[in-house]
Every structure is written in structure tokens, then in C-alpha cells.
Amino acid sequence: MVYRIVLAGRPNVGKSTLFNRIVGRRKALVSDTPGLTRDYREEDVNYLGLSFCLIDTAGIYELSENTLSGRMHDNSMDIITSADICLFVIDGSKGVTTGDIEFANFLRKQKIKTILVANKCEGRLNKNGFYEVYELGLGDPVAISAEHNIGIRDLFQVVEPLLAQEKKEKNIKKKKNIKIVIIGRPNAGKSTLINSLVGSKRMLTGKEAGITRDSITIEWEWRGNLINLIDTAGLRKRSKVNQYSEKLARIDALRAIQFSDVVILLLDATKPMERQDLHLADLVEEEGRAIVVAVNKYDLIEDKDTFEDTLKELRETKLSQIKLQKIIKLTALDGSGNAKLMESVFSAYEVWNKRISTGALNNWLNEVLTKHQPPAKSGRRIKLRYITQISARPPTFVIFCSYPDSVPESYKRFLVNELRVAFEFPAVAIRIHLRKGRNPFEDN
Template identity: 50%
Template structure:
């Protein structure tokens, strides 16, 4: 049976236009008149490499008069039939009460949800996009179905949802539990050539699954293997060694490097394996920076620890070096291991699960704003051109990685050093060491003022 996507939202937000755009042809009637679509309309479509079924639904309207109850029933039936719900709002109008009512309906369905803010062809729509965060359906995708803007973004999100569906992953916003994994956690093992990645994978598996040897570059493809650790399923990706670009010469090696980069983007936690005798080389730091920019959970493992003489002293040196060389991901967990002797594997797996939990973490809005008030009182942002910058409100927009929005009076005037201060203070206050944190400053007053 085809992967089914229901496009839902209140009347006149552009559902039928988006339906036609994704289907690649004009199948549904569109007009400025609200409520033109009254029945469910289905169409087969090709999104990337996948065949899907699209459902265009009647506009959801609260109330019980006329056709409204039947339209609502049709929409609720479409949601029940769907594998994925694409919830659409009008960014120019912002979030209205009807959006909130039916966001609750969609969220209560237990179905995976993607949020799109339509009619984003002009600057007037920008406040509405940020307003959409408060629906609690994740990060809104800005699109213009009429002008084909952002459709690629929607397509990529659908492809990712389809892949997760095929793996049996629940992708409802906030449905990930730190204690109970509902799908195999995806872990990529990366690093420079010949640091022992395949040997480490073999040690974790307890069998010689990967070909290993002293020669660099034996692994060409990113190989995925299944593993269960303490009853928790994982999918490990053993990757080719990542060299500096100027040293990638052969076509096969160029492809294998691309494969390793794709494994990082597909992973949820990445283990960066370093050589205890040559740690924190320039290439190691570039790989760590890439993982942080991709927003993945990160654990640093120091291999060949059996060859280190003064272990305690050396470990302290490595922690200091990590703090100095990778300040953008302060508090990274460094785990010494020996893939050859299988020492330190338990501590490494503990660190991986900890990183995964932090990567999925959500913080209460009330606690965030109490924290924001305290840090601003302790260290206010510097005045620019004699004018104070007011930080008014913050909320967590997403997890995986933790992403926050701070609403303030003059976002462009806030120095980067002050943004780093906020990120580091947040990391310390809420005990989130080593996890990538995204913080976006947006202009505006408290969008939740007057609400419970």
C-alpha cells in the first residue's frame, strides 16, 4: 500500500494549490473563495524516489452548521487514513484560533506531522512563520505553493518521513523517549583513515564483520550493521576514513568520502574516533565541526588507549585540548577505548545513549523564560548606539538538536559573543554538555502574551 499524505488546515490556506503542486498537475479546483474543496481528493504522486498518495481535504472549520460537520468528518477520515499529516497555515494571516483548534486535533491523532506556512512569497509573511512555532508541531517550512517556493523543502521532509516510516520509526513531534527507543538508533563511526573504525565496529558486534588491516582506506562504503546493546536496538554505520579534500584523488575514494558524509547526515549520534597517539589533528577538528554544523549528537572516542602509558595524565590533557579546540560544543564526552582489547566499550555505549537523550531533550517554556530573565539580569546585552536591546521571551522550537528562538527588540544588533554567552549559559544551567544547540534571535514581542 502506498505511503499516504493528508494535507489539512483551515479553509483558504492553499491546501489544494499545494496538492496540485506536489502532484505535478492541476487536479483540485483552486480559488480565493474559502471552502471550495468539500470532499477528499486523492492522487498518486512521485516525491523524489518514492511513490506516494496525496489526499486533499476540505477546510477544517469549527462549528456544526451546514456542510461543516461533514467536511470535518471527511478531514478526520483522511487523517485516520494517512501515514503522514501535512498541516498548512496561512503565514500572511499568522496563527488564528482555528489553526490552534485543529493543530490539537492533528496532534491528538498520534500521526506524524509536518508543518508548512504557505503564502511566504513576501516579507509580510515572516512574522507568521515564527508565530507558527507555537502550534507545537515542530519547525514550520516556509513555502509558496502558488509560486513554487519551498516545494523542494517540503519534498525533502516527505522523503525523510517516508524513510522513517519504512524503518518503523515514530516521528510525531516530541514522541521520542529517552528511555525507550522506538526504532534502531542510528550511530555513525567516523574519523581519519586507519584510526580503527572497523576494528571498533567488530569489537562492538563481537565478530569479525568488517575487513580490517594496517593499510589505510580498506573501507570504501558506509556499511550498516544491526546491533542490540542492553536490549536497545542500534544501526551502526562503519564509514570510510575522511581525508582532507586535496588528498582525495581516486574516483572511488571520492565516492566513499561522499558516502561517509551521507552517513553523518543520516545518523542521530556520531562517534568521532581519534588515534590516542595523534589526537585532535586538523582533520579531526574539521570533522567535529562538520558534525556540529549538521546538528548531530557527538561523542569523541580515543582509540588505541592500551598503548598510552600515563593514562590519567593523558586523559586530562585531552579534555583540556578538547575544551580549547572545540569551544562550539562545550562539554563533549571523551571516552578512551581500545578496539583491539575491547576495553571501554561499555562506557562508550553509555556515552552514546546519553548523547542521544540530550539530542532529543525538550525544556519547559516556563523554566526557559525564568532562566532567560536571570541571565539577562546577571549580564544584560550591551547597548548599541546608546539603545538597549530587550530580550523578551524564548521558546524551544524543536529537538534533534535542541533549537530555541529568543524574541527580542533588535536581533541584528546582538553581538555574536552575547549569543555564545546565552548558548553556554543555557548548556550549563540545563546540563546539556556536548550537544549541538541552535539559538535563533527574532524580532517581536512575546507571541504568547495573554495565553495560559
């Protein structure tokens, strides 16, 4: 877990100078010109034994307008609200402004962990300006001089306990409810698997297909993590769904997938994979959920080697979204394979929530373009200029390019596959959106 510390404040209060001081080298441009930092810069740092990601933002303005300055302001505010700790930097030599007061009010309303940093406090202090900062209601300020390397260690003596507190809170948050849905064809052993996992005969089971008619939710705890485990009715081909109650059960199961975090697709080792199994896997991908594929009744397989070859072919040719992930072999009746299944579920959940830095993504994009450029459309060269991740759950990316509508689907699939391999995204759907635009870091 990498903790994010953001530097925020008005233009020209010394945020970039402080950034360079902490990072230990000149990464951010500094000048007396206000607003020199237009986007944000981030750097992984180990400072005085503390590991974190340090982010330098553009200056906070009093008004957000439909201008470059306004967009810089909005971008900075988004970064600040997603950070773990905010270092609110003010100019200690000049005192507090209306903008400082408004921003302090914002931080308090958002309940963002904040340390007030009074920069430019070298030499004789402007005591009036320094003591004004108490009006912001953010506690004791830390007086520093980033330019002269004064007070930086004192600052991190304040940062350290906040990081420890954040770590403790995030460990607690890890124990939040994770919704795991088990799907599969009738009689694959879904209810038996749930009974095996929770250690009791919670679900009615039997040889008759279709015993489970409703999606049943069971609260369960695994290794300190709270789980909502959801059993669904077996999903048959739509053409074979005749009874009204079975149609309702199908709708109920599909709704459970939509609101899940991780979906376990349970196959029957004694039966060949059917088109319906592939349809279920595609459905999970369409909904953007993480998926783990497991094969039940593995104990009934006599020729294990041939079966392994079958699973390998299945993973590589028919279930492309899990080709980097092992198919879990288990026997629900005796619980063998359950631990590996749950470890795979939590691994998929972490990947589903994963974020990649913009810098790493654009390095990857340059390597991909060196290897394989998109095909020209009607004689026009398509330029892929810039990529960034806009969300997780599922991982979603935007690529800015010259002619987004002209990029063929085959090349989009190529990008998804390359991204999946490069950043280890097994078991999750990946979304790539193409937008017309330029690289925001190119010179104007």
C-alpha cells in the first residue's frame, strides 16, 4: 500500500521547492512566476524511513473558471480529495488570504487529514503573518523554509503519526464487505461449495438440478475479511428457460452479478464446457466484474494430465480474460482447493481495484507504438498521443489520439491484451476509451 501525500496551496507559496527538497532532486520547475506548475507531478519517496508517493499540484485559485487556470484548479482539487494526507502550504511571510480561508474550510468539510505548513519562515519571522494562520482552524502550523532546508525534519515528525494512523484505518477498511457471487450451470455444485466454505449445511443440496431458485446471501468471514457470499440459481440457455419462476431466478442471478465485486464461475469437471459457460464469462466481463474460474468435482477425473491440457487450452483460447490466471481445481464435497480459491478471489479483487501511474502508462504506450503502430485509415496516420487511467473497478483508461473513430477493433483488442500482460491484469475486464485530443504535456 503506497500512501499519497499531496502538496496544496496558492500559487507561488513554494510547493514545488518543497517537493524538490523532499524528493532530493530537481523534479519540479520553480520560479517567482505564479502558476508555473500546470499539471501535477508525483514521485515515490523514501524520506527519513517513511515511504509514500509525493504529489505536487498546481496552485489553488479562489475561483474556478472555464479557463486553463480553472481547469488546473479543478484537477488539483480532484487530486487533493483522493490523497491520504494534504500538506497545506501557505506563505508564512505574507499571512493569510481569503483564498487560504476558503480552502481551509473546504479541507475541514471534506475531512481530509491536513498539516498546515507555513513556508518562507527563514530569518526573522513575520510574527503577525505567522500567527494569523491559527484563524484557519487547522491546528498548529509547522514553520519551514523549503529553500533553505529549515524545519523539514520537524514537518515529518508531524507527518509520521498521521501516516501510522492512516495505515491503521486502511487496515480496518480492508475488512469491509466484499460481495462474491457464485454462478454456473445447474448442478455444478454451487450450493455445495458454499456449504463447504462456510462450514455448515446452510444451502439445500442434491442431485436434482435447479434446487436453488433465489439468489441467497450469506454473511461470512475469511481470514478477518467480511464477505457477502451469494449463491445463484443455475443459469441455463435462455431457450431452455420455460417456467415463469425459473425466468425470475435468471433475472435475479443476473442482477446479483451486476452488484458483485468478484464472480466465481463454477464449472463441472465431469461435463465438457458448453457455450452457456462462455456466455456467463462474457456476461461477467460486460458488467465489468472480476472473475475467477473454478472446476468442481476434480476428484472424479481419472486422467489428470489430459484434463490439465484441456484446462490450458480452455484458458488460452476460449476464456481470454483469464489467460494469465490459473483455473482453480477443487472438490466442494471435502473442501480441497477452497483455500486456493479464496486466495485467487482476493487476488482478483486487488487487481480489480488497481491503479497505474500516468507516467508508467505512457512509457508502456511508447513501447507498444514502437512495436506496432495502428494501421493508417484512408491514408491518414493515426497518432496515439497520451494515456491515463480514469477509474478502477474495472480498470478504465482513456487514450487521446488524432482519429479515434478510425482505430479498428482489432487494434483495440491488441492494446487491451498488451496492457493486461504489461501490468498484470488477469481476471478483470479492461476498458479502453479513445478520445480526440493531444498530449497535455506537449509544448504549446
